[in-house]
């Protein structure tokens with residue numbers, strides 16, 4: 113038999129791609145990626161284990177536009193309304209600011225029955241301010257009568273691992289300091305692999321808090337064990353934003369300050385190449401360019417900075 117170099121190359125390519133796929137633990141479909149002001153591109157990220165279509169949506173600022181874009185990009189091969197009704201099994205809402213939940217509220221008449229997972233303060237605000245009969249309709253299971261019971265509130269306890277119903281994943285919530293609000297970091301787990309999504313947060317030093325320090329302590333062992341596949345974290349403003357007007361957000365400088373704290377717990381070599389998905393960049397466009405340039409210039413730890421695009425699949 114004659115040696116066929118072409119076949120040999122194809123076999124190697126298939127083997128390499130299988131290996132690459134085998135190492136992916138999670139897929140993320142960003143439905144919205146910015147921190148304002150475009151209402152069609154606000155924080156929302158569908159997360160599922162690789163090989164599954166049982167997604168949880170991390171925040172829900174923009175839903176429909178993001179699903180439409182993902183369908184256009186052939187991320188999904190089923191109609192958009194099936195993504196909303198069948199693929200999204202629940203929502204984890206980091207805090208009650210409208211840029212993180214308005215998509216859920218607006219799409220609620222078309223949605224299917226599912227759970228909303230959040231810390232107590234956030235659930236309470238949704239219950240008393242959004243799913244009320246004065247501001248919308250009460251599609252949830254508690255609050256103003258009549259309750260339409262499409263959504264069931266699942267109140268999370270900080271640090272307690274909770275199953276995400278109808279998915280293969282669990283979530284553990286950690287409180288974050290976000291100006292006058294408590295925001296949330298969600299640590300998602302599937303088969304011993306982890307993904308960390310942070311809602312809006314200020315730096316510990318400005319917020320006079322230990323919340324990020326506590327979070328870094330909790331996840332440091334996962335980084336050392338190489339089971340944390342990515343950290344999704346906000347950078348809202350460029351460095352020129354004065355500390356007194358951060359309003360509970362991060363700049364490139366403050367993100368790197370926090371990453372150095374994390375490096376102090378893991379050793380800096382463990383952070384090299386770690387996937388950092390940068391979320392919540394606030395327009396105008398000139399500021400977004402500045403943020404990216406500043407992060408590049410200050411990335412002495414060798415983090416792998418990833419900028420999500422609405423409707424484009426990410427895998428880690």
Ligand SMILES: [Zn+2]
Nearest residue numbers: 147209211312
């Ligand atoms: Zn926000």
Ligand SMILES: [Zn+2]
Nearest residue numbers: 207209290312
């Ligand atoms: Zn916020």
